[in-house]
Amino acid sequence: MKAAIYNGVKKIDFVELPMPQCDDNGIVVKNICASICGSDVTAYNYGGEAVMIYPGFEFGHEMVSRVVKVGKNVEGIKEGDRVFPVPQFAKNDYTRAATIGGFSEYVEIPQCKLNQSVYIVPDEIEDELASIIEPFTVGANAAMRLNIEAGKKAIVFGAGAIGLTAAVTLKYKGCDVVVVDMLEDRLKVAETLGMMTCNLATEDFAAKCTQLLGGAYGFAGPAIDCDYYIDAAGKQSVLDSFIGFGKGMAKISLVGVPHQPLQFNAIPLIYTGMQIIGPAGADDEVIRTVIEILASHKFPMQNIITHTFSQDQLVEALEQASKTQEAMKVVIKYE
Numbered sequence: 001m002k003a004a005i006y007n008g009v010k011k012i013d014f015v016e017l018p019m020p021q022c023d024d025n026g027i028v029v030k031n032i033c034a035s036i037c038g039s040d041v042t043a044y045n046y047g048g049e050a051v052m053i054y055p056g057f058e059f060g061h062e063m064v065s066r067v068v069k070v071g072k073n074v075e076g077i078k079e080g081d082r083v084f085p086v087p088q089f090a091k092n093d094y095t096r097a098a099t100i101g102g103f104s105e106y107v108e109i110p111q112c113k114l115n116q117s118v119y120i121v122p123d124e125i126e127d128e129l130a131s132i133i134e135p136f137t138v139g140a141n142a143a144m145r146l147n148i149e150a151g152k153k154a155i156v157f158g159a160g161a162i163g164l165t166a167a168v169t170l171k172y173k174g175c176d177v178v179v180v181d182m183l184e185d186r187l188k189v190a191e192t193l194g195m196m197t198c199n200l201a202t203e204d205f206a207a208k209c210t211q212l213l214g215g216a217y218g219f220a221g222p223a224i225d226c227d228y229y230i231d232a233a234g235k236q237s238v239l240d241s242f243i244g245f246g247k248g249m250a251k252i253s254l255v256g257v258p259h260q261p262l263q264f265n266a267i268p269l270i271y272t273g274m275q276i277i278g279p280a281g282a283d284d285e286v287i288r289t290v291i292e293i294l295a296s297h298k299f300p301m302q303n304i305i306t307h308t309f310s311q312d313q314l315v316e317a318l319e320q321a322s323k324t325q326e327a328m329k330v331v332i333k334y335e
Contacts, residue, residue, distance in 0.1 A: 004103035004314055006059040009047055012315055020108035024073045027112045029065035029083060033131035034102040035305075036321040036330045037062050038160075043098075044318045053098045059314075060102025060332075061087040064121055064130035068106070076114035083118040084133045084291075085109055088281060090117055103314055103332060119287055124295040128305055128331050132161070135329070136290045136301075137282035139165030139232070142255035143173070144286055145279040146228045150174025153213045154228040157241075158256055159186035159197075161304050161329050163232030166255065167195050168299050169289070170228065178212050178226075180205065183325060193299050206245050216247035219268035223247040234258040239276075248272035253279050305329045 001020070005013045020028050039051035040060065048054060067081045077083070087097040090109050101107040109117050121130045139162045143154075152175050156167045159181035167177045171194055179190040180198045187197040198208040206224065214225035224245045231238040234256030242252045243264055254262075254276065268274060282290075294301060307330045309317035314332060321330040 001105040002311065003101065003105070004059045004311070006043060006048060006053055006057055006099065007055045010044065012044070012059065012318070014312075017104075020106050022069055022071050022108050022110065024071040025112065026071050026108060026110040027067055027074055027077060027118070028069035029085065029107050029109060030068050031063050031065045031102065031105060031107065031334050032082065033127045033334065034060050034063035034332045035131040035135065036317060036332070037098070037135065039098055041318065041321050045322055048098075051098055052095055057096070057099035058101040058104050058107075059099060060104070061098050061100045062131060062134040063102040064127055064133065065107065071112070074112050077112065077118065077120075082121040082127075082130065084121055084130065084287075085118050086116065086287070087134060089113075103311065105311070105334065115284060119291065122291065122295050124297070125291070126302075127335070128308070128333070129294055129301055131331050132165075132301070132305070132329055133287075133290055133294065135161050136165040136294070137286050138162050138255065139167075140169040140290050140293075141282040141286045142166045142230050142232070142253045142279040143169040143228075144289065145253050145277050146230075146251050148173040148175060148228070152176075152227040153225060154178070154230070155180060155209060155213075155224070155226050156230045156232060157181075157235070157238045158232030159183065159190050160232060160324075162255055163230065164190060164193060164304055165290075166230045166232060166253075168193055168293065168301070170230075171195065172293050172298065175228065176213065178209055180209075185325075186328070189303050189328070192303050193301075205241060209245075218245065218247045219272050220244065226250060229253070230255060232256045236260070236262055239264050243268050243274070246272075246274050249274065251275040251277060253277045255279055305331055307331070308333055
């Protein structure tokens with residue numbers, strides 16, 4: 001089978017490897033589609049150590065696959081099933097979460113357990129959409145860690161794939177959502193998903209969000225009437241905006257990875273009950289919610305898929321995904 005091996009900056013090698021085999025407790029899957037993660041782009045352009053992508057390993061981890069072999073002890077899974085392999089558990093090795101073989105033709109999933117190692121993908125979800133289940137769980141998890149209540153108001157900073165999937169989750173749970181970014185094309189995608197928007201390149205953040213969501217009072221005076229914030233940009237300015245314009249008891253979930261340590265004044269949090277949350281990894285409830293949202297077709301999630309390529313075009317696809325002002329989710333198709 002053909003496999004894509006990560007061997008350092010700008011170096012992806014295609015090699016022929018033996019067809020994977022499984023024992024009685026595992027399965028073998030054939031990849032249908034895989035999407036390119038921001039960590040893949042980072043490893044390709046700058047090196048993978050910071051994102052646990054090391055030279056010599058099969059590349060890729062966001063995929064939908066078809067089961068082609070099933071060990072006799074595996075329950076609830078049969079040949080022909082479409083599945084979403086969960087990166088943290090697909091290889092029973094958390095350090096392999098980013099290198100499980102999403103850009104290879106076939107993948108072995110040892111010690112396979114349904115609804116842990118893999119989830120069945122329902123027929124209602126098309127192949128390309130199924131390939132974004134994994135990044136969707138990242139955004140959904142950031143939102144759901146806020147303990148969402150219907151009727152609340154939210155602001156999401158960053159209109160990339162993670163920010164938009166977080167926004168969709170908030171909207172699905174009954175919130176009014178404003179998406180904030182500086183790229184008009186991305187904000188137009190947010191609008192197709194039913195979001196209100198604020199363009200930081202042309203609009204005043206506090207004034208626009210107060211206009212859309214209403215005003216309130218915070219530690220320093222006038223605030224935005226917003227209950228939930230999500231930072232999918234990883235910027236100091238986002239945390240500054242939350243603390244500067246957040247009302248009492250507002251919460252922010254930090255999912256964007258900052259390039260520098262964030263700094264903040266803790267006094268407003270102490271006196272107003274504002275909270276900063278690190279979302280950690282997605283659990284079973286989050287994964288099931290993402291599958292439910294995609295299967296519902298309530299949101300045109302295909303709008304975040306901007307480019308598709310074949311496996312042979314992986315390098316070209318990575319180059320395209322690196323152009324963040326043009327690309328959002330880039331998908332590799334095998335079938």
